[in-house]
Amino acid sequence: MEYIECPNDGVLQEDLNYIANSNIPLEQLKDRTILVTGATGLIGSQIIKALLCCNRLKKTNIKIIALARSKKKVQEMFGGLLNKEKLTFYFADIVEPITNDSPIINESIDYIIHGASITNSKFFIEHPVETINISLKGTANILELAKDKKVKSMVYLSSMEAFGVTDSNLEYVKEEDLGYIDILNVRSCYSEGKRMSECLCASYASxxxxxxxxxxxxxxxxxxxxxxxxxxxxxxxxxxxxxxDIVLHTEGKSFGNYCYTRDTVIALLILLVKGNQGEAYTVSNEESNTTIRNMAQMVAEEIADGKIKVVFDIPKEKKTLGYAPDVKMHLSSMKMQALGWKPEIGLKEAYFRMIRSMENTKLELTNEDKN
Incomplete structure (x- = not known):
């Protein structure tokens, strides 16, 4: 196998090749231009690399416009891919309006995947105003661009945190089953920002x-x-x-919902083409639902073969750690699956693949330090 898009990570290259050969309706994306914001984020970067892989393996001739803030991060993440003919980077702060002086304004854009966001919980606590502004102002700016360019489709990347604390008696939580968010809790800047951005999307659609x-x-x-x-x-x-040893700073009672990166990228590209305007779709592997504590024990016992253990170090003051409220929530992805998507990688395999990939990254960082 050729490691073209990921020369130092064979596991990720396998995933990109798989995406290119999946059931994404590539015929509708062929010869089109796709804007991806949040280009150096986990999902944004993999969407870009997956589209480049589609160009190589499937001759889709997709032009990719990527929006990022840090030239250094782009160089580190994309390296030799920056020379690709169909990939163009623009550098800007997404909170700033896109004016007639912005170079991106002259581009012809058919599709947009808006993934620019803060994902660090500690940042939420320390910079709640900036967190809200990135959600609201950033999304408003991209929706304005989508309106002006008359795009064929746009996908906004929201979060399961938009659900809030849902009814714990529900067997599965569907898109309409929104729960409670304490709007005076500073940590809610992220979840409430996502909710308002979703409302903004629905408003622009209407x-x-x-x-x-x-x-x-x-x-x-x-x-x-x-x-x-x-x-x-x-x-x-x-x-x-x-x-x-795995160290938990909470009792680990909160339930988590998870999805493997490759499955998520496929879902987003299917949603881009097949989703209904102004509607929300949950992207989650229904079988990858477990408490933090149980996941930690699974990793220690089954991934590490019992060679490590789970220990608890719970501080009296948890506020500064930025943890979301404990929830008991099992997300349903049936609406997304109705579009023809099916998650394939379970929690255990996700860990095995992630660890192999991270070992490649660790080796790369070690080699850089030696140089």
Whole structure:
């Protein structure tokens, strides 16, 4: 197998090749231009690499316009791919309006995938105003661009946190089963920002006929996660790699909903073409639903073969850690599956693939330090 899009990560390259050969309706994307915001994020970067892989394997001739803030991150993440003919990067702060002076305004854009967002819980607590502004102002700016360009379709990447604390008696939580969010809790800047951005999408769809769809994403991880990532799933994986115990700072009672990166990218590209305007779709693997505690124990016992254990170190003051409220929620993805999508990678395989990928990243970082 040729490692073209990911020369240092064979696991991720396998995933990209799989995406290119999946049931995405590529014929509708052929010869079109797709704008991807949040280009250096986990999902945004993999969408871009997957589209480049489609160009190579399926001759789709898709032009990709990528929007990012950091030239350094783009260089680190895309390297030699920056020379690809069909990939163009623009650098801007998404909170700033897109004016007639912005170079992107001269581009012809057919589709938009809007993934620019803050994902770090500690940032939510320390910079709640900025978190809200990135959600609201950033999404408003991209929706205005979508309106002006008369795009064929747009997908907004929302989050399962938009559900809030739902009714714990529900067997499955569907798109309409929204729960409670404490709007005076600073941590709610993220979840409430996502809710308002969803409302903004629905409003643009209604008032201006912008064909935007909303993807409510479960927590997504898998191949392509950097070794420097610090979210809980990455911490668990690094404990396996480094043979250190998993340390939980809560009782781990909250239920998590998860989806493997490759499955999520396929879902988003299907939604881009097949979704209904102004509607929300949950992207989650229904079988990957478990408590944080049970997931930690699964990783320690089944992924690390019992060579590490789970220990608890619960601080008296948890506010500064930025944890979301404990929830008991099992997301339904039946609406998304009705479009022809089916998640394939379960939680255990997701960890195995992520760990192999992170080991490649760790090796790369080690080699850079030596140089």
């Amino acid at each position: 008032e201006y006929d912008v064909p935007v769809k909303i993807a409510r994403l479960a927590q997504t991880f898998g191949a392509g996660i950097s070794y420097t990532e610090d979210r809980v799933f990455a911490q668990f994986a690094k404990s396996v790699i480094n043979k250190t």
